[in-house]
Amino acid sequence: MSISTSTNKHSLFELQTQFCAFLSENRISQAPQNLYAPVNYIMSIGGKRIRPILCLMACELFDGQVDDAMFPALGIEYFHNFTLVHDDVMDEAPLRRGKPTIHNKYGLTAAILSGDATMIKAYECIAKVKAAYLPSIIQIFNQTALEICEGQQYDMDFETQEMVTIPAYLRMIELKTAVLLAASLQIGAIIAGATPEQTAHLYAFGRNIGLAFQLMDDVLDTYGTTAKVGKRIGGDILQNKKTYLLVQALSTANAQHKATLNYWLQQNDKTIAEQKIAAVKEIYNALGVRKNAEAAMQAYYQQAFAHLQAINVPESNKKALVDVVQQLMYRQQ
Amino acid sequence: MSISTSTNKHSLFELQTQFCAFLSENRISQAPQNLYAPVNYIMSIGGKRIRPILCLMACELFDGQVDDAMFPALGIEYFHNFTLVHDDVMDEAPLRRGKPTIHNKYGLTAAILSGDATMIKAYECIAKVKAAYLPSIIQIFNQTALEICEGQQYDMDFETQEMVTIPAYLRMIELKTAVLLAASLQIGAIIAGATPEQTAHLYAFGRNIGLAFQLMDDVLDTYGTTAKVGKRIGGDILQNKKTYLLVQALSTANAQHKATLNYWLQQNDKTIAEQKIAAVKEIYNALGVRKNAEAAMQAYYQQAFAHLQAINVPESNKKALVDVVQQLMYRQQ
Numbered sequence: 001m002s003i004s005t006s007t008n009k010h011s012l013f014e015l016q017t018q019f020c021a022f023l024s025e026n027r028i029s030q031a032p033q034n035l036y037a038p039v040n041y042i043m044s045i046g047g048k049r050i051r052p053i054l055c056l057m058a059c060e061l062f063d064g065q066v067d068d069a070m071f072p073a074l075g076i077e078y079f080h081n082f083t084l085v086h087d088d089v090m091d092e093a094p095l096r097r098g099k100p101t102i103h104n105k106y107g108l109t110a111a112i113l114s115g116d117a118t119m120i121k122a123y124e125c126i127a128k129v130k131a132a133y134l135p136s137i138i139q140i141f142n143q144t145a146l147e148i149c150e151g152q153q154y155d156m157d158f159e160t161q162e163m164v165t166i167p168a169y170l171r172m173i174e175l176k177t178a179v180l181l182a183a184s185l186q187i188g189a190i191i192a193g194a195t196p197e198q199t200a201h202l203y204a205f206g207r208n209i210g211l212a213f214q215l216m217d218d219v220l221d222t223y224g225t226t227a228k229v230g231k232r233i234g235g236d237i238l239q240n241k242k243t244y245l246l247v248q249a250l251s252t253a254n255a256q257h258k259a260t261l262n263y264w265l266q267q268n269d270k271t272i273a274e275q276k277i278a279a280v281k282e283i284y285n286a287l288g289v290r291k292n293a294e295a296a297m298q299a300y301y302q303q304a305f306a307h308l309q310a311i312n313v314p315e316s317n318k319k320a321l322v323d324v325v326q327q328l329m330y331r332q333q
Numbered sequence: 334m335s336i337s338t339s340t341n342k343h344s345l346f347e348l349q350t351q352f353c354a355f356l357s358e359n360r361i362s363q364a365p366q367n368l369y370a371p372v373n374y375i376m377s378i379g380g381k382r383i384r385p386i387l388c389l390m391a392c393e394l395f396d397g398q399v400d401d402a403m404f405p406a407l408g409i410e411y412f413h414n415f416t417l418v419h420d421d422v423m424d425e426a427p428l429r430r431g432k433p434t435i436h437n438k439y440g441l442t443a444a445i446l447s448g449d450a451t452m453i454k455a456y457e458c459i460a461k462v463k464a465a466y467l468p469s470i471i472q473i474f475n476q477t478a479l480e481i482c483e484g485q486q487y488d489m490d491f492e493t494q495e496m497v498t499i500p501a502y503l504r505m506i507e508l509k510t511a512v513l514l515a516a517s518l519q520i521g522a523i524i525a526g527a528t529p530e531q532t533a534h535l536y537a538f539g540r541n542i543g544l545a546f547q548l549m550d551d552v553l554d555t556y557g558t559t560a561k562v563g564k565r566i567g568g569d570i571l572q573n574k575k576t577y578l579l580v581q582a583l584s585t586a587n588a589q590h591k592a593t594l595n596y597w598l599q600q601n602d603k604t605i606a607e608q609k610i611a612a613v614k615e616i617y618n619a620l621g622v623r624k625n626a627e628a629a630m631q632a633y634y635q636q637a638f639a640h641l642q643a644i645n646v647p648e649s650n651k652k653a654l655v656d657v658v659q660q661l662m663y664r665q666q
Contacts, residue, residue: 035486086449090442109423109489112445116419116452117482123456124475127468135464138471142457149450153368156442 009060009317012053012324019052022070023077028121038102038114039121042081045099050328051180052077055188057321058202061313064192068130072137072191075125076184078118079141083148085115090156119145126187133190140190144183151176158242169247170211170296178210201307208304209325215297216329218243222281223290234277240265244296246280248289257283301329342393342650345386345657352385355403356410361454371435371447372454375414378432383661384513385410388521390654391535394646397525401463405470405524408458409517411451412474416481418448423489452478459520466523473523477516484509491575502580503544503629511543534640541637542658548630549662551576555614556623567610573598577629579613581622590616634662 010018023043028036052073059069087093088101089111095101103111126141127134154172158164185206189199220229221236222245236243253261264279284290304325308318343351356376361369385406392402420426421434422444428434436444459474460467487505491497518539522532553562554569555578569576586594597612617623637658641651 032483032486032490034490035483086445089445112419112422112448113482113485113489116449117479119449119452120475120478120482123471124479127471127475131464131468134467134471135460138456138460138467142453142460145453146450146457149446149453150365150368152446153365156446157365157367 009320010056010066011320012327015053015056015066015320016049018066019049019056019070019073019077022074023049026074034106034110035114035117038085038106038110039118041105042085042096042102042114042118043078045097047080047097049077050324051080051184053324054181054206054321055184057324058185058188059192061202061311061317061321062189062192062194062198063313063317064188069188069191071125071128072187073184075122075128075141076180076187078122078125079145080180082115082118082122083152085111085118087152089115090152129191137187137190140183140186144179147175147179151179155242159240161242163250164242164247166244166247166251169242169244173214174207174211177214178207181210181213182206198311198313201310205304205307205311208300208307212297212300212304213328215244215293215300218245219290219293219297222277222284234273234281237277237280238273240268244293245284245289248292249284249287252287252289253283257287342653343389343399344653345660348386348389348399348653349382351399352382352389352403352406352410355407356382359407367439367443368447368450371418371439371443372451374438375418375429375435375447375451376411378430380430382410383657384413384517386657387514387539387654388517390657391518391521392525394535394644394650394654395522395525395527395531396646396650397521402521402524404458404461405520406517408455408461408474409513409520411455411458412478413513415448415451415455416485418444418451420485422448423485462524470520470523473516473519477512480508480512484512488575492573494575496583497575497580499577499580499584502575502577506547507540507544510547511540514543514546515539531644531646534643538637538640538644541633541640545630545633545637546661548577548626548633551578552623552626552630555610555617567606567614570610570613571606573601577626578617578622581625582617582620585620585622586616590620 027040027043030036055073055076056066056069059066084096085102088096089103089108093101094104101111102114106114123141126137129137151172151174154168155176158169158172182203183206186199186203189202194202218236221231221243222234224233226233235241236246240246249261250258261280261283264276267276308321311318360373360376363369388406388409389399389402392399417429418435421429422436422441426434427437434444435447439447456474459470462470484505484507487501488509491502491505515536516539519532519536522535527535551569554564554576555567557566559566568574569579573579582594583591594613594616597609600609641654644651
């Protein structure tokens with residue numbers, strides 16, 4: 001059932017409702033239980049479903065029918081969840097969205113094997129697009145999937161790398177985060193029959209938005225408030241995570257700041273967590289890295305909208321997409 | 334370059350040579366090194382390349398060009414290797430084909446992430462088939478991939494299950510082993526333009542051959558000789574592995590045999606390994622489970638050839654396929 005027409009686009013709320021209903025309908029009910037229960041579990045514990053929503057919105061942007069994009073949108077959500085399951089194993093994370101991670105709840109082998117099955121489910125859903133679009137969509141999906149693995153690898157490599165450059169950092173977040181947002185939009189656009197030029201602009205929109213979002217996350221993890229961000233502030237600092245702020249600080253610090261920064265990077269005693277956060281933040285403030293990050297974020301955000309601008313469809317078609325991006329961009333500030 | 338014609342089919346040796354050259358040419362050279370070095374490593378440490386060879390032979394069976402099947406054959410080999418990497422983690426196996434497993438050589442996170450990338454490479458290669466064949470081939474591949482995960486799950490479930498039935502065991506080996514051989518053949522046939530009826534027969538041939546091979550492996554692990562099988566005899570018994578022999582023994586043993594069997598299943602002391610093997614084998618002999626397994630194996634083998642018989646192509650086209658299957662079936666006896 002679709003009520004989409006060129007003048008009557010669905011809102012974020014409507015698409016979210018439709019997508020979540022579709023997700024429930026497509027819950028896996030087959031055996032073996034030990035394989036699929038973890039898949040259903042990770043798919044059910046929420047998240048904002050941004051990627052599938054972007055896919056559906058991209059489809060409506062070009063007057064496509066959301067129903068035609070439902071399975072690929074579900075495939076994208078499966079893929080995203082697969083990455084969460086395996087990343088959580090690699091990061092030894094006990095919780096995800098406030099709930100036990102799969103390896104924590106079901107064990108390591110379940111996390112590996114159910115994660116694999118989740119990825120295959122992604123391909124199963126993607127493959128349900130119209131045959132005419134399948135070659136290009138599967139090609140985009142494969143490339144994106146491999147890039148996400150590359151991004152995760154760079155992120156892990158950075159953990160043990162003393163020096164990370166800003167370009168290397170930006171490339172990592174592009175691969176790890178931005179390309180899936182971009183591909184979600186591009187796939188939705190292809191399903192609606194958009195031209196290669198239009199889909200390329202939409203991909204570039206998504207890529208830039210993804211980079212802006214990640215830089216915002218980096219800033220908020222240090223400069224946000226728990227009330228608005230919904231998690232403990234300073235987590236990145238405590239984990240010595242190579243964020244834009246830390247990478248920028250390490251590459252611009254003078255000898256004295258660098259020594260202080262390196263001193264605190266070696267302090268992992270939880271009882272002095274607050275001192276560590278305050279001390280690192282003080283160096284960030286002295287070096288003005290927040291301003292750098294926000295300037296980069298703004299530049300990506302503006303580039304994103306220049307690409308959206310270049311897409312020749314009625315402005316009313318763009319409204320839902322603009323709304324959701326603005327909401328995501330400003331909700332936490 | 335292909336010299337295939339309808340009267341000039343390639344031998345096993347020629348196809349193996351061609352495939353290995355193609356594999357080398359397609360070695361991954363891009364960054365990040367930490368992601369792709371393990372992928373190249375697992376792909377390079379050998380194995381008989383049975384699945385890709387079957388795919389190429391299926392293509393030639395219907396007078397197709399092997400070059401058209403090279404990428405999907407490589408995709409199938411990538412997929413098989415992905416399952417090895419993740420299965421080895423789940424089984425905590427230190428060695429594979431006599432070489433260190435990925436998690437042993439590169440660590441757990443490398444095994445998970447490089448395994449994931451290996452699976453995506455599989456899809457990348459599969460997606461290179463002609464657009465007209467892509468929807469059906471990707472559908473077969475997705476279904477097979479999911480079934481293999483299901484088979485692995487059942488295999489792991491069996492480890493802690495006291496009672497496994499013969500039908501459940503056969504279903505497990507069908508999923509874990511036979512369907513990939515079957516799909517490899519089916520995909521090769523589709524690429525050559527075979528009819529659905531022909532590809533269905535070839536799938537059934539592969540499925541039955543796969544079941545027969547696994548039953549043969551089960552028998553040889555207990556009744557073979559190290560010289561011919563190339564590994565220590567009795568390994569399955571020492572690991573309490575639920576093979577056809579053990580499953581059949583547990584379901585047909587009288588109270589006394591069952592008690593003895595259960596006693597030995599609880600003895601995991603390596604210093605009495607040889608006694609354990611001898612004692613369990615004695616019960617197998619008393620119950621005649623080897624004969625049961627061989628009868629089942631023969632039945633699958635004959636069913637396989639009945640399906641091959643039903644395929645209406647010149648007998649000369651079938652020669653390479655028959656040769657390789659007979660070689661695999663009888664090489665170790």
